[in-house]
Amino acid sequence: MSSPDDIDDSAAPLIEHLAELRTRLIRSVIAFIVGMVLCFTVATPIFNFLTAPLCEVLSQRGQDCDLIFISPQEGFFVAIKVSLLGGFMLAFPVIAHQMWRFVAPGLYKSEKGAFLPFLISSPVMFLLGAAFAFYVVTPLAYDFFLGFQQFGEDGEAIAVGDPMNQPGLSVVFQGSAQEYLNLTVKFIVAFGMCFQLPVLLTLMGKAGLVSAEGLGNVRKYAVVAILVLAALVTPPDVITQVILFVVVYGLYEVSIFLVRRVEKTREAKLRAEGVWFEDDDDPEAAEDFGDIEAGDEGRAR
Numbered sequence: 082m083s084s085p086d087d088i089d090d091s092a093a094p095l096i097e098h099l100a101e102l103r104t105r106l107i108r109s110v111i112a113f114i115v116g117m118v119l120c121f122t123v124a125t126p127i128f129n130f131l132t133a134p135l136c137e138v139l140s141q142r143g144q145d146c147d148l149i150f151i152s153p154q155e156g157f158f159v160a161i162k163v164s165l166l167g168g169f170m171l172a173f174p175v176i177a178h179q180m181w182r183f184v185a186p187g188l189y190k191s192e193k194g195a196f197l198p199f200l201i202s203s204p205v206m207f208l209l210g211a212a213f214a215f216y217v218v219t220p221l222a223y224d225f226f227l228g229f230q231q232f233g234e235d236g237e238a239i240a241v242g243d244p245m246n247q248p249g250l251s252v253v254f255q256g257s258a259q260e261y262l263n264l265t266v267k268f269i270v271a272f273g274m275c276f277q278l279p280v281l282l283t284l285m286g287k288a289g290l291v292s293a294e295g296l297g298n299v300r301k302y303a304v305v306a307i308l309v310l311a312a313l314v315t316p317p318d319v320i321t322q323v324i325l326f327v328v329v330y331g332l333y334e335v336s337i338f339l340v341r342r343v344e345k346t347r348e349a350k351l352r353a354e355g356v357w358f359e360d361d362d363d364p365e366a367a368e369d370f371g372d373i374e375a376g377d378e379g380r381a382r
Contacts, residue, residue, distance in 0.1 A: 119168070121160060131262065147255070162266070206277055211269045229252075279336045303333055307329045
């Protein structure tokens with residue numbers, strides 16, 4: 082008699098699993114290539130959209146939003162990078178679906194129910210982080226960077242050969258399109274990945290790898306680690322680093338709250354099943370209970 086937690090029928094030999102993996106990977110690659118080709122045909126509008134934060138800052142300063150190519154092939158590589166980024170974003174639902182179809186048969190129904198919400202929330206959190214970087218952090222960062230421009234009198238450049246009557250030195254922004262794209266993508270990816278922190282820690286808490294108490298005890302070390310992360314993944318400006326630190330530390334506190342909720346849910350479930358003991362907070366008792374629970378699960382399987 083099969084139980085609701087029975088594993089799906091997947092007694093296929095190894096070669097069949099490898100063949101299925103190859104099929105899933107081929108479909109993912111095809112989806113990525115199709116998405117990349119589609120984005121390549123509209124690479125210019127996508128790039129123009131990505132330049133919005135810079136153009137807004139320049140407009141506020143009364144400057145034209147002009148980027149330049151410093152090499153003949155730069156325009157082509159900019160289009161390729163835009164296509165790669167856009168193609169991956171378009172193909173991600175297909176890629177995630179193919180990977181899920183490959184691993185799902187090896188999971189119990191309860192494991193599927195526990196893992197699927199995290200699979201859905203991960204891209205959502207990434208998009209939130211990317212949107213926060215694009216609409217909040219990037220304009221502030223470019224406003225900071227462009228503040229180091231200097232303009233001569235009446236906006237005129239230095240007069241060559243006239244050292245006695247110089248109107249003033251002008252140092253203005255003439256940005257490379259490729260350098261701008263690299264920096265903007267770096268912002269988007271960095272914040273998108275940092276927004277995965279609650280998803281990762283909550284999943285680890287559900288698996289019993291971390292606890293809310295443990296995360297709280299290492300808070301001071303987490304602060305140092307977040308400061309180092311902010312210094313590594315952002316350009317060397319204080320504003321962006323402070324914003325990233327505040328956001329990631331806030332996400333860390335949110336993660337502690339979510340892990341605590343997971344622990345309370347687990348405790349309530351165990352109490353309802355009559356297998357919760359008050360001395361479960363003791364590490365040795367918890368370890369013994371974990372062995373018993375693992376044995377029960379093995380017998381159920």
